[in-house]
Amino acid sequence: MSANSRLTIAAHALAWIGLYQRQGHEVATSEQIAASANTNPVVIRRLLGELRRAGLVESRRGAGAGWSLARELESITLLDVYEAVEPGPLFAMHRTAPDQGCVVGHGIQPAMRGIYQDIEETLRHELARVTLEKVLRDVLAAPRRPV
Amino acid sequence: MSANSRLTIAAHALAWIGLYQRQGHEVATSEQIAASANTNPVVIRRLLGELRRAGLVESRRGAGAGWSLARELESITLLDVYEAVEPGPLFAMHRTAPDQGCVVGHGIQPAMRGIYQDIEETLRHELARVTLEKVLRDVLAAPRRPV
DNA sequence: ATCTGATGTAACAAGTATCGTTACGACAGT
DNA sequence: ACTGTCGTAACGATACTTGTTACATCAGAT
Numbered sequence: 001m002s003a004n005s006r007l008t009i010a011a012h013a014l015a016w017i018g019l020y021q022r023q024g025h026e027v028a029t030s031e032q033i034a035a036s037a038n039t040n041p042v043v044i045r046r047l048l049g050e051l052r053r054a055g056l057v058e059s060r061r062g063a064g065a066g067w068s069l070a071r072e073l074e075s076i077t078l079l080d081v082y083e084a085v086e087p088g089p090l091f092a093m094h095r096t097a098p099d100q101g102c103v104v105g106h107g108i109q110p111a112m113r114g115i116y117q118d119i120e121e122t123l124r125h126e127l128a129r130v131t132l133e134k135v136l137r138d139v140l141a142a143p144r145r146p147v
Numbered sequence: 148m149s150a151n152s153r154l155t156i157a158a159h160a161l162a163w164i165g166l167y168q169r170q171g172h173e174v175a176t177s178e179q180i181a182a183s184a185n186t187n188p189v190v191i192r193r194l195l196g197e198l199r200r201a202g203l204v205e206s207r208r209g210a211g212a213g214w215s216l217a218r219e220l221e222s223i224t225l226l227d228v229y230e231a232v233e234p235g236p237l238f239a240m241h242r243t244a245p246d247q248g249c250v251v252g253h254g255i256q257p258a259m260r261g262i263y264q265d266i267e268e269t270l271r272h273e274l275a276r277v278t279l280e281k282v283l284r285d286v287l288a289a290p291r292r293p294v
Numbered sequence: 295a296t297c298t299g300a301t302g303t304a305a306c307a308a309g310t311a312t313c314g315t316t317a318c319g320a321c322a323g324t
Numbered sequence: 325a326c327t328g329t330c331g332t333a334a335c336g337a338t339a340c341t342t343g344t345t346a347c348a349t350c351a352g353a354t
Contacts, residue, residue, distance in 0.1 A: 002149045002311050003239040004341060008259050012241075016251045029300065036249040037241060040343050045301065062351025065300040078262070092150040094159075094184060095313070102183040104163045107289030111282055112155050115225070119273045126266045135258055142254030149340050151312060176329065187314050192330065209322020212329040242342070 006085045010047050011078065012037050015136045017057065018073040027066030047085060054084035073136055079127035090123065091116050153232045157194050158225065159184050162283045164204065165220040174213030194232060201231035220283055226274035237270065238263050 016036050017028045030041040030048065037044065048067055051057045058070045069076075093112065098105035163183050164175045177188040177195065184191065195214055198204045205217045216223075240259065245252035 002151075002340070003235050003237060004149075005239040005241055006341080007238050008240055008255075011259060012245065012251060012255045015255065016249075019251060031300085036246050036252045038243045038245050038252070039241070041300095042303090042344070043342065045303090046342095049302075059301065060351085061301050061349075063297090063299060063353060065351080067301090088150050090150060091154050092152040093155055094152055094186070096185045098159065098185050099183050102163075104159060104166060104283075104286055105183045105185070106291075107286035108155075108159045108162065110289045111285035112158060114285065115277055115282065119270065119277075122273045123266065123270055126269045130262055130266075135262065136251075138258035138261060139251055139254035142257045144253075149311070153312080178329085188329095189315070189332085190313065192332085193313095196331075206330065207322085208320075208330050210326095210328060211323065212321080214330090 006047065007082055009037055010051060010081050010085050011132065011135050013044055013048060014076065014132050015139055017067055017069055018132065018136055021069060027060060027068050029066045050084050054080060056080060056084065073133040074131055076132040077128045078130040079124050082127050089116065090120050153194065154229055156184055156186065157198060157228045157232050158279065158282050160191055160195060161223065161228065161279050162286055164214055164216055165279065165283055168216060174207060174215050176213045197231050201227065203227060203231060220280040221278055223279040224275045225277040226271050229274050236263065237267050
């Protein structure tokens with residue numbers, strides 16, 4: 001599976017914005033978040049754009065512009081983020097239709113579709129159990145470097 | 148997520164071999180399986196090669212060559228197949244290490260690693276619940292075309 | 295009204311993975 | 325020796341992610 005880091009970076013951005021806002025700031029810029037995630041601001045803007053479409057964050061333009069949470073971290077789950085940034089299914093079917101004249105070729109797609117649906121439902125359930133509030137809590141619980 | 152069809156095709160191949168053997172044949176050829184899956188025999192050989200490395204199938208060479216199950220369908224689960232054909236993790240970390248001087252950058256990777264581990268463990272548990280015997284049963288239960 | 299700093303997007307390159315395909319050597323039974 | 329199949333390398337097409345540059349757009353501040 002060509003695993004990507006979209007969910008990780010999106011969670012990173014949300015946790016960063018959430019913490020920044022708790023420190024009294026109104027908005028966070030893509031540049032600040034990109035510096036923390038060690039990537040390019042455009043990558044952050046692209047991801048946050050998808051989160052905005054999902055109603056998780058808001059953005060301001062003009063002077064004093066930036067990003068803010070549209071919901072409390074407590075009410076955002078990894079499932080919300082996952083659905084916002086990972087559109088496709090977890091497992092794909094055959095690229096070309098299997099031989100419908102063969103018993104296996106005929107029945108394999110409905111069979112696997114049903115099985116995959118159950119599995120993805122479980123995955124979504126697990127993702128829904130993790131709030132971004134918990135993510136931030138875990139982040140802050142990481143042991144500091146030795147002094 | 149760039150979903151691929153490796154798990155689907157591998158399950159297809161195993162179900163096909165299993166059914167074929169129940170019909171009294173000793174071995175199945177990559178060409179027969181490829182015809183059913185509507186793909187190229189080399190694609191099947193590549194996938195079955197990985198399943199062989201995992202101890203799920205065996206292959207014979209020479210004349211009368213082909214593939215056979217190394218275990219009963221009942222004892223093979225989708226987790227066995229998944230582990231054989233999908234090496235990587237489901238979600239990736241940052242490509243480049245985040246800023247360790249930032250609180251979030253410092254704590255995000257251990258946090259997400261722990262969360263992802265739990266989620267992948269659940270996924271594996273779900274995959275382990277589905278045997279290839281059940282896959283074949285579901286395949287054969289698919290409604291036939293109207294006569 | 296202009297300046298300024300940030301968003302919103304398009305466009306492109308590099309890297310990586312899957313999938314299909316061709317080619318050919320290796321093998322074992324007839 | 326012949327034959328059919330595996331085993332595997334090699335290549336191209338396609339697609340996705342990530343990083344990057346560039347630039348128009350916006351809205352508050354001066």
